[in-house]
Each structure stands twice: as structure tokens, then as C-alpha cells.
Amino acid sequence: MSTPEEQIKKTTFDYIVVGGGSAGAAVASRLSEDADVEVALIEAGPDDRGKEVILRLDRWMELLESGYDWDYPIEAQENGNSFMRHARAKVMGGCSSHNSCIAFWAPREDIDEWEQRFGATGWNAEMAYELYRRLESNEDAGPDAPHHGDSGPVHLMNIPAHDPSGQALLDACEQAGIPRTAFNTGETVINGAGLFQINRQADGTRASSSVSYIHPIADRPNFTLLTDLRARALRIDEDNTCTGVDVVDGAFGRTRALTARHEVIVSAGAIDTPKLLMLSGIGPAEHLRQNGVAVRVDSPGVGEHLQDHPEGVIQWEAKQPMTETSTQWWEIGIFTTTEDGLERPDLMFHYGSVPFDMHTLRQGYPTTENGFCLTPNVTHARSRGTVRLRSSDFRDKPLVDPRYFTDPHDMRVMIAGIRTAREIVAQPAMAAWAGEELYPGAEVQTDEQIRDYITKTHNTVYHPAGSVRMGAADDTMSPLDPELRVKGITRLRVADASVMPTLTTVNPNITVMMIGERCADLVKQARAASTQDRSVGATAS
Template sequence: MTTFDYIIVGAGSAGCVVANRLSANPNISVCLVEAGGNGKSPWVSIPAGIFGLYGNKKYDYSFVTVPQKNLCNRVMDVNRGKALGGSSAINSMVYIRGNRNDYDGWSALGCDGWCYDDVLPVFKKMEANQIGQSAEYHGFDGELQVSKQQDANKVGKVFVAAGKAAGLPENTDFNGVSQLGLGIYNVKQDRGQRVSSYTAFVKPIENRTNLTIMTHTQALDLIISGNKTEGLMVERAGVQQQLSCNKEVILCGGTILSPRILLASGIGNKEELRQLGIDCHHHVPGVGENLQDHIDSMVTVRSSKADSMGVSFKTLLPHVLPAPFKYFLGRKGWWTTNYVEAGGFAKTTLAIDADTDPDIQFHFAPLYRSHRGKKFEWGHGYSVFTCVLRPISRGSVKLANDGSKRNVLIDYNFFAHEQDQQTLVEGVKKAREILASPEFDHLRGEEMAPGEEVQTDAQILDYLRHTATTVYHPVGTCKMGTDSMSVVDPATLKVIGMDNLRVMDASIMPCLTSGNTSAPTMMIAERGAAMVLAEHHR
């Protein structure tokens, strides 16, 4: 079968949700196209398995950026999931939605219907909260299971307690009244196993006869006639074929691949398409623009104490060797970790002066992260990662001018705006303030990065230029809105100028949310699927 009512491109955080909702009607035929495999490796389901997923080209696209001109011309990794579940199959599983002002900010930019009061019921509908948190903010009957961590390391609790010395209270619900404070993160897990968009939304219904799942299938470009999308060209095992749609094609390829497909199909800036030798079907200049991500820094400390996770003679017998048995017998031990077990949100001096929401987020890892960039270091320690929540710098995703129409040029343009630089410098200082708390005295060790010699703002900024990276939350390249650079209509998520082509993924966010982006992407898909059903299947 090569003709379907709906073709969904990408089986990630968004695509799996859309496939579930549309195929719930047995009279609708749905095809879900995924370039990766089924993602059923135990290293995907075991939380600690993420250590071996980043950079593994079986599960990770392993994109890289162009040299970042404000970061010493460094080329940076852009890890994105390639399997059923997409990036939700390789991420750290942290469940964060963002705050009220994020979504009210979208509405203020012309995205009517996307304010906080509009999206909160959608989050609640999808959630299966296992923690017993407030029903005002949480749902309990959805498919997406949210739980406490099975066996959080005690050093994470030290980090939370240390926040009080820096004016940061303990926060047990970052999706509730306020984001401010530190806490142990809630995660998308079920009894110690990863919950991805695939396991939550597709695995339980993948035997529906009206749902076709095509893995190891790369989407090439769209087949367009006038304002209509007639289908999709794909490649499978080196053979190209055409998939036809009766109703719509829905792009859920994410912030990197959704604009790539549009540009390859002749939807984008007509002058740039002309230079690439691509016929322009629709002049939509915003395609691939407005790229945003949370730029991230690291403070990492060595410790002689074996309280944290790490491989040493002190931990081989009690923790390292028994870890598989503890996991499979009781869902306990180090294999349950998502590595960034604790974290939270704070205001730098820049945000305090402006009386705004938190402007930085912490991810705390109860282990030593190599100051040399190695995947593994012998011994113990702890690390704080700090990111800029609402960056002002904007980048882009462009097609490479190599004739393939498959390769992309990713330019985050990090630190293009001075305020982003200042915010992250202040963020490093705030992280250090927390680690200076007496709560850490029994674990005190040498700060390996940035290092005790790095103290002034200029020195910290130089350290950041040489080391800062992405926290893997790219959004914005097919933004919704009403201005001249908008790509999709907020009311329908249809690509401007097209009758039956929609985008439903993180690329439509006009601005980054404050926190991890997997849950907001699923919310976008839930709303988008409802739009399709309301239009065609009342």
C-alpha cells in the first residue's frame, strides 16, 4: 500500500502522538515514516543507557554545526534521536513543561489559542502522573507516565539542600505554581524504564490495521501541485518510492529536518532556493530561520569521597558490578539514573533587576564530568550544568549547497547577543555559589572546570567561548505566527500558502520554553492532531 489518508513524517516526540490520535478512527489510514529503526534496544529502555546513545549513529543523527563564530569557531554536536520515539528515545527523560509566561508570550506574539490557559488542559490530558501531585496542574489518566526517580543518588539531595544558601528553596513540582528553586527532577519513566513517545503513544496501538509504520525510511521531499501536497518521496534500502496522500502530509521531523524537507521541496526563501537550483513553489522566507537553543555551561568538581556515582575501587563491589542485578531484580541501583538527576531554576542578577521569571536552569549530575571532554573518567565528583533559558541570539538551518538536498548547515549563532553572554557568566557564578554552600563541605574537592584561576567575568566568558555547548533543545525553524517570517498558521499549523501541509513539532515554537522541550513538543502534537480531526472528521 502506498496511498494513505495521512502521511506523518518523523516518529519522534510529536509524530508518535499524531499517529496515535489520527489512527484512533479505524476509517482513517495513517502512515508513519521514520528514518531510524524500531529503537527496541535495552539501552534505550534502561535509563542509564543514554550514556551509549549520544553519538551512536544507529540512534542519533549526530548532526554538527557550522563553526560558531562567537565560540572560537568551534564545531558543535547536535544530537537528535533517530528511532521510533525520536529524541525522546535518547534524551534524559526530564519532565518539564515551561511556565505560564512562556505560553502567554506566544499568544502575545500573535499565536492566538496558545496561551497557558489553553495548553494546560492539553498537558493534563496527556499525563499519567504517578506522584500524586496537584490535580490543578497534573493529569492522571493519560498515556505519558511521569514518576519520581527510582533510586536517586544522595548527592543530588545535597545539591537541593545547598540551594537554600543561595536563596533557592526546594521545589517539588517545577510544573506547578512556580519554577523557582531546586529539586530532584521528575522523569518520563515507568517502573524504572524509559517512557518515550513511542512507548507511550504508539507501542500500545501499533497493531492497528489502519496504521502503517515504515522504519529505515528517509523522507526526501514533498510532491507538490499548486497549493496542494500530493505525497512524499522516500528512500528505503536505496530504493526511492512515492507515497501518496488523500488528505494531508504532516511534518514532525523536528527543528532540523522539518525545514530541510520544506526547503528541499521548494518551500522557503525564493532567492536562496534559486541559488541552490531548486524551483520555488512557495516563497516562505522564514523556513529555517529563528533557530534557538539553550546554550549550556559546566562546573565540574573532583571529590575523593565515593558518595557520587563513578568507577573506583570503592564502588566496584557495592555499586558497579551489582548494577545489572539491582536493576533487573528490583529496578534499583545505578542503571536507573538519567544522570541529570537534580536541577532547577534561578534568577541571575539580570533577571532579579528586571523582576522576571527565572532566566537560567541547572542540571545537576552526581558524577564527575570530564574537564577534558572524555566520555569516561576514573573517580568521583559532581557537576552542574547551567543554561540560558530565553536566549536572544537567533540562528538558522539551511540546505547545504552540495546538490544533494539532504545535508544541512546548522548555525546556532550562539552568543551573537551580548545579553546571552552576560546571563551565562552570571549563571556560572550562581552555580558556584550553590556549590560553595557548607552542605558540600564533606564532598569538597578541586574545581577542575572552569578552575579556581577563572574568576573575573572576562575570564569566565573566555572559558565559555571555549567550552559552552548546546543542551539539545533546538526549536523555532518553522515558527508559527502572523508576521512576515512565520511559517505556519497558529490556528491550523498549516504551512502558509499550502492547503494540506502542516508542521507539528518543536520547530513551530516562536520562542523557547523555559526548560526541557520534549513535553511541550508532545503538547503541540496533541493540539495539532485535534485540529486535523476537527477539520476533516467531525
């Protein structure tokens, strides 16, 4: 593997993708399929090849707050846990190299809403499901799921039913009125529980975007991978055309200028993408001025509409020894509703076969070495937060303010989640497994007591999204048009979770890869149209 000094011998490319994460790896891989274009992929973190702690999916929890984590603190929360941190991966593959690889196709209603409610023309379930098929191979889909792909780069598999406590939990869900179900069948699961599908290879290697899209093409002649290079600012000329990006190498601290002949695609994620745009003069004008950044485009929606899946936790001591092996320790999902008439579930649980005391221990709650937990999370939180600059220095972490539970809907759903978790675990099927409830504890019963517990101890499912959303061309609060182009700047697009008008009901990682696939299609279409225009012009002359 080359050093940053050796890497940047070439500085001009047709396309530059900033961020080697879930979407960025897909964009770069697909664009480089055209042998006539030169593509560079820039990643601030290291290469993941040869790093077992990254590649082994069952070690993912070791990565939280590690050297492979940007580890963003959040601003003080008026209604939430101010100790909480947003893990953002600092390595090739981005959060797909850092997460538990829970693999979901989003409900059709989620994607259709982007088009119907927000004016993101072309973003609908028909489009998305075609791209889901293209990006995945799914040997476990079975004959009842003919919609699945069989030759895509991202390998999906069913989690095997090896955990006896987990199987008892699924029995308990049935006893509580939540039937067993399969996921990724093409139908929206409003009330159901089952083992997840995950993007993992048969040998236990995570099928991250890096493993799936970049490892196979790393030696492609027209593809250049540049790691350990941090984007400082986009290069934008006097005509508001993006011509490239300034990067700083981690080894020597030197700024280099990289040039894009055609387009730059920013795929730095829902926290770092708005930061980079603002550092480049694209964002809320007054905020930019306050931080000494010259305003190129007054785009008030940059850094707005930050969304997430807030997560609570309820933990039990186990009466029997818990499993000592797992694909990734969080193998079961439960969906249900807290009110009638919903077309999508408003409550989701992840089941963990390990203790989860990240925020409870500091509050004095007991812990265990042998336990299981359920983590209720709000699938469609209504609270909205912001990402802002801390200063004009690219090295400073941004100000991340999720504003958790500022909409009372979210706390209502979370309180209902704690009560539903107790109802499930109280069923006969869990009698041989469920010992003492460690937190919040059996004495915490009233809404007020549960609210206080959640406020002090809640976490996130690490799903920030929506901070540079796409929308109708005339929507001033949507910084992007439906083709992911940054309004007011030419030759610049965004492709990552920040573009989502609303966060998906489910874990969004596969959808973020789908966004990368869609972006590559849009760029290819623009290139084809430009080539045709030049051809017609030459013929006419």
C-alpha cells in the same frame, strides 16, 4: 519486524506523518483513533522495540554520537564552541528516545506569549495545560497537584531521593537562598531547586513517545508504521497542494512515492523539518535558487529564528564515592534569576552525578572518574541562528548555525551561572563532597577569563526550536499559521519543536508531545468540518 521491501505494499493513506519523534508519534496515534481513516507514520531510523540501549533510560548517554544519532556538526561560531554537535535521534521516538526524559510542563507565561506576542491564536496556557493533562499519567503528582492527568499514555514519575550528593546539593541551595521546590505544580518556579519529574516507567523503561503512543497501537488495523524510510521531498502539485511524500528506503536505496488523500504532517524536528521544506521548494527564494531548488513558496522564515539552550559546565572532584546507580544521572534542576523583576527564571542548572568532559578534555582541562558537575544554561537566549541547505541532495547534512552568544545577554547570564554554581557548592552542606574544582578551575575568576572558558567549552542542552515558527496569518516571517498549516501550500502542516515562536524556559520534550496532541486535534477538527460541509452540500442538492 518487516523489511522496507515488505512494508511498502500499501502506498496510499488518508494521513501521512513524516517523522516518528516526540510530536509525530502523538499525531499518528491520535489520528488513528478514528477507525475510518488510514494513517501512516514514516521514520527514517529503525524501530526501537527490542533495543535495550534505547529503551533503558539510564543508558541514554551512550546514544550521543552513536549510530542512533544524526550527529549534526555546527558551522564555525564567532563567539562559541565550533566543535559542538547537535544530537538528533535516528530512531523511533525521536529525541524522546535519545534524551534524559526530564519532564516539564512549560510555565504558563511561555505558552501565553506565543499567542499574545506572536499572534498564534489559540495557543495559550489554558489550552496547553488541558493537553498536558490529557497526555500524561502521573502517579506521583500527589493531592496538591489536582491538575495532573491520571490516564494519559505518557507516564511521569518523581525521581527518588537516593543520591546523597544530590541531597547535599539541595541543602546547599537552601543555604544559598534557593529554596527546595517541587516541579510541575502548575506554578512558575522563578527561584527554586528540586528533583525532576521524568517520563519513565517503573521498570526503568523510558516513556518515550514511541513507547507511550506507538507500542500500544502498533497492530491497529488502520495504522501503518514505516521505519528505515527517509523523506526525500514532499510531493506538491501545480496547485500547490501537498499530495504525499517521496521516500528512500535505507536497505535498497529506492525512491517510493507515498500518497496522502487528505493531509501530510511533517514532524522531522527543528533541523530536518526546515531542510525537508526547503528541498521541497518552500523557503527563502534566493537560497533555494542558489541550491538549484525550484521555488514553490517564497517563505523567508523557513530555517530562521533557530533557538537553543546553550549550556556551560563546572566540574568538581568528589571527596566521597559518587552514587553508582541513577534513574538517568541528571536528576536535579535549579532555577534562579540574574536580574530583578523577571517573571520567569533566566538561569537553569542541571546537576550531574557523573563527569561531563565532552568539550573540556580536548582543551586540556583535567578530568575524573568520580565527580559531579553543574551545567548552567540560558533559559531565554536572545541569540538566533539558522538552518540552511548544504545542497539539493537530501543525503547531505544541513548547515546548522546556532550563532551562539551573538547577543551579549546570553554570555552575561552564563558568566553569572558559573559564579552562582560556585556560590552554591561553597556552602557548608557541600563541604563533605566538593573537592578540587577541575574546570574551569579556581584560577579562572574574571569575567574575561570565564567568557574565554565558556566560548571554548560550552555545549547545548540539545533543545533546538523555532526554525519553522507559527504566527499570525499576515506575518511573513512565520511560515505557519496558528493551525500549523504551511502558508502557501494546502494539506500540509508541521508539528514539532520547529513551530515554537519562542523556546520554553524548561526542557521542552513534554511540550513537543503537547504540540503533537494539538496538531491531531486541529486535523480532526478540519476533517469534521469538511465532512459536515459535504453533508450540507449533499442535502442542499
